[in-house]
Amino acid sequence: MRTALVIGTGLIGTSAALALTGRGVTVHLADHDPEQARTAAALGAGTDEAPDGPVDLAIVAAPPAHVADVLTEAMRRGAARGYIDVASVKGGPRRELEARGLDLSAYIGTHPMSGRERSGPLAGTADLFEGRPWVLTPTRDTDTEVLNLALELVSHCRAVPVVMDAEAHDRAVALVSHMPHLVSSMVAARLEHAEEAAVRLCGQGIRDVTRIAASDPRMWIDILSANPGPVADLLTDVAADLEETVRALRALQSSDEDKRREGGSGIADVLRRGNAGQVRVPGKHGSAPRVYVTVLIDDQPGQLARIFADADRAGVNIEDVRIEHATGQQAGLIQLMVEPKAAPVLTAGLRERGWAIRQ
Numbered sequence: 001m002r003t004a005l006v007i008g009t010g011l012i013g014t015s016a017a018l019a020l021t022g023r024g025v026t027v028h029l030a031d032h033d034p035e036q037a038r039t040a041a042a043l044g045a046g047t048d049e050a051p052d053g054p055v056d057l058a059i060v061a062a063p064p065a066h067v068a069d070v071l072t073e074a075m076r077r078g079a080a081r082g083y084i085d086v087a088s089v090k091g092g093p094r095r096e097l098e099a100r101g102l103d104l105s106a107y108i109g110t111h112p113m114s115g116r117e118r119s120g121p122l123a124g125t126a127d128l129f130e131g132r133p134w135v136l137t138p139t140r141d142t143d144t145e146v147l148n149l150a151l152e153l154v155s156h157c158r159a160v161p162v163v164m165d166a167e168a169h170d171r172a173v174a175l176v177s178h179m180p181h182l183v184s185s186m187v188a189a190r191l192e193h194a195e196e197a198a199v200r201l202c203g204q205g206i207r208d209v210t211r212i213a214a215s216d217p218r219m220w221i222d223i224l225s226a227n228p229g230p231v232a233d234l235l236t237d238v239a240a241d242l243e244e245t246v247r248a249l250r251a252l253q254s255s256d257e258d259k260r261r262e263g264g265s266g267i268a269d270v271l272r273r274g275n276a277g278q279v280r281v282p283g284k285h286g287s288a289p290r291v292y293v294t295v296l297i298d299d300q301p302g303q304l305a306r307i308f309a310d311a312d313r314a315g316v317n318i319e320d321v322r323i324e325h326a327t328g329q330q331a332g333l334i335q336l337m338v339e340p341k342a343a344p345v346l347t348a349g350l351r352e353r354g355w356a357i358r359q
């Protein structure tokens with residue numbers, strides 16, 4: 001691929017454009033708000049000048065409700081040899097395009113399974129998709145050349161291609177993305193009017209559970225409106241678990257010992273099922289789950305660089321990093337994500353070099 005056109009230069013469009021530009025592809029940037037395209041260009045994601053002729057691949061990264069219109073317009077003017085979109089839902093946009101009677105052989109619906117709770121070009125990064133699944137939904141009518149262009153994009157972004165049928169994709173993301181998003185919002189909503197004295201105590205647990213609740217509601221209304229059935233079915237199951245859990249907690253308040261025992265086993269059951277589900281969450285590249293080694297650091301310049309150098313000396317590859325700043329203190333906790341078998345090696349290596357490890 002030599003040239004690409006990104007239409008919609010927010011978080012996802014800019015991230016893809018940065019990755020492609022970094023691999024030597026000439027990227028043209030367009031957005032219905034020209035300021036967004038200018039910002040993406042200023043970040044080094046490409047040029048906001050229109051291409052002279054058709055590009056190799058047009059990447060539509062507009063909100064889901066606009067995807068079909070944007071693709072229709074781009075296809076009708078022959079903007080590219082191949083077209084993809086990156087919307088979080090796949091069945092709806094394809095059905096809309098089919099209803100317009102367009103030839104869809106040059107189009108593939110795709111979805112990178114990576115994002116952030118922030119929107120806009122300034123949130124974009126070239127490595128956003130690294131090691132993450134990127135779903136492709138070709139059909140038997142898809143041109144092989146277009147499939148190859150899409151695979152090249154995924155490879156330039158260092159993501160992992162996963163081929164799926166659009167409807168199966170929508171059912172899967174209802175489970176791993178859309179339902180969890182709503183549950184996160186519901187947990188975060190408990191904080192809206194909570195007492196400041198309670199909110200001040202927020203630790204990493206609630207930060208993990210509520211991070212995605214900070215996302216743009218307009219985008220999520222689009223996503224959920226395009227996949228309501230499967231999400232409603234899953235929330236029905238969550239509601240049943242909630243009901244059971246409330247019943248178990250009430251039983252724990254009882255003065256009757258048998259009831260308390262029953263309550264205890266109800267709670268144990270939901271926690272056990274939670275453990276069993278959690279271990280199935282894959283690490284990067286779809287590999288086995290990773291674990292965190294937690295290190296106490298002083299809030300001083302150079303600490304992160306030192307810790308990485310010491311991890312390197314211990315021969316351990318750090319997969320991901322999270323930093324938690326303790327409120328009102330000049331210290332923080334850094335969590336280094338590693339393969340389970342590397343955790344004891346890293347712990348020993350860092351202890352040897354004077355770092356305080358937290359269990």
Ligand SMILES: NC(=O)c1ccc[n+]([C@@H]2O[C@H](COP(=O)([O-])OP(=O)(O)OC[C@H]3O[C@@H](n4cnc5c(N)ncnc54)[C@H](O)[C@@H]3O)[C@@H](O)[C@H]2O)c1
Binds near residue numbers: 117
């Ligand atoms: N945010 C995520 O975590 C995530 C992850 C994977 C896929 N996606 C999908 O990627 C797409 C973009 O999401 P985002 O998070 O980058 O959103 P964003 O709000 O950061 O960016 C969307 C951009 O599209 C532009 N736009 C809106 N309507 C347009 C139109 N008609 N023509 C051209 N540009 C238009 C907006 O001005 C904005 O710059 C969505 O379809 C979303 O479902 C999002």
Ligand SMILES: O=C(O)C(=O)C[C@]1(C(=O)O)C=C[C@@H](O)C=C1
Binds near residue numbers: 212215
């Ligand atoms: O991690 C985040 O912030 C996301 O929003 C990521 C996430 C997800 O649910 O995994 C959200 C929606 C996208 O369609 C794909 C990725």
